[in-house]
Amino acid sequence: MNDLREEATRVMREADCLHDSKAVEAALDRMADDIRRDLGQLDPIVICVMNGGLVAAGMLLPRLDFPLKVDYMHASRYREQTSGDALHWRVEPTQALAGRHLLIVDDILDEGYTLDAILRFCARQAPASVYACVLVRKLHDRGVRPPVNYIGLEVPDRYVFGYGMDYKGYWRNAAGIYAVKGL
Numbered sequence: 177m178n179d180l181r182e183e184a185t186r187v188m189r190e191a192d193c194l195h196d197s198k199a200v201e202a203a204l205d206r207m208a209d210d211i212r213r214d215l216g217q218l219d220p221i222v223i224c225v226m227n228g229g230l231v232a233a234g235m236l237l238p239r240l241d242f243p244l245k246v247d248y249m250h251a252s253r254y255r256e257q258t259s260g261d262a263l264h265w266r267v268e269p270t271q272a273l274a275g276r277h278l279l280i281v282d283d284i285l286d287e288g289y290t291l292d293a294i295l296r297f298c299a300r301q302a303p304a305s306v307y308a309c310v311l312v313r314k315l316h317d318r319g320v321r322p323p324v325n326y327i328g329l330e331v332p333d334r335y336v337f338g339y340g341m342d343y344k345g346y347w348r349n350a351a352g353i354y355a356v357k358g359l
Contacts (some may be wrong), residue, residue: 184346187337191354194331200311200339200353203328204232207309208239210326211279215307216242218277223269225294226250228283231340231348232311232328236281244279247271251294273301283340284312285327287319295322311339312353335359 195203222240224233226248237246250266278298282291291308298306309326316333331353337343338350347354 180344181346184343187343187356188347188350188354190357191337192357193352194334194336194355195329195353197351199329201235203311204235204239207326207328208236211236211240211307211309212242214325215244215277215279216240218305219243219245220277220279220307221245221247221269221271221273222279222281223298224248225280225282225290226267227348228340228342229281232283232309233281235339236309245271249294249297251290268297273298273303276303278303278306280306280308282308282310284314284336285310285322285324286314288322289319291324292320292322312336312341329353331355 222233222237222244224230224246227250247269248267249269251264280294280298285291291310295306295308307325308323310324311328313324313327313330314333314336315330332355334355335343336353336355337347338353340348341353342348343356
């Protein structure tokens with residue numbers, strides 16, 4: 177094993193489980209009910225924010241039992257690190273967003289800079305409406321707080337991973353939301 181993989185293995189072994197898979201599934205069910213109520217008649221485009229939003233979007237989409245289109249965008253600040261500064265755009269949505277109802281799905285609202293930039297990008301495309309959905313909101317008062325319509329769960333101000341959120345590129349696949357011991 178390489179050093180980073182060994183570190184990731186140790187981090188998981190020592191991590192605190194904040195929300196198990198049952199809690200996450202219940203949160204996804206609640207969000208889907210709310211999204212269905214608000215967007216079920218609007219023919220929305222659901223835009224997954226890669227890579228973190230992949231698991232949340234993948235688990236949320238089958239719960240949305242109405243016609244919709246799916247697209248993705250890739251914007252990142254962390255780039256497999258535990259902190260980050262500038263936003264790096266890798267892929268913009270391929271579908272025309274003008275006049276459409278949009279649902280942005282991401283993994284976490286932490287300091288809010290990434291989601292804020294994504295929402296500003298979407299607003300410049302002249303959509304009919306923009307809704308934001310995050311699986312997890314971190315509880316603190318740093319950064320910016322862009323509007324989020326659907327929030328699955330809340331976590332303390334610690335470094336978290338699982339259900340799409342990563343620890344240095346690892347554990348997006350963890351079936352729970354975990355906090356790194358000491359972070």
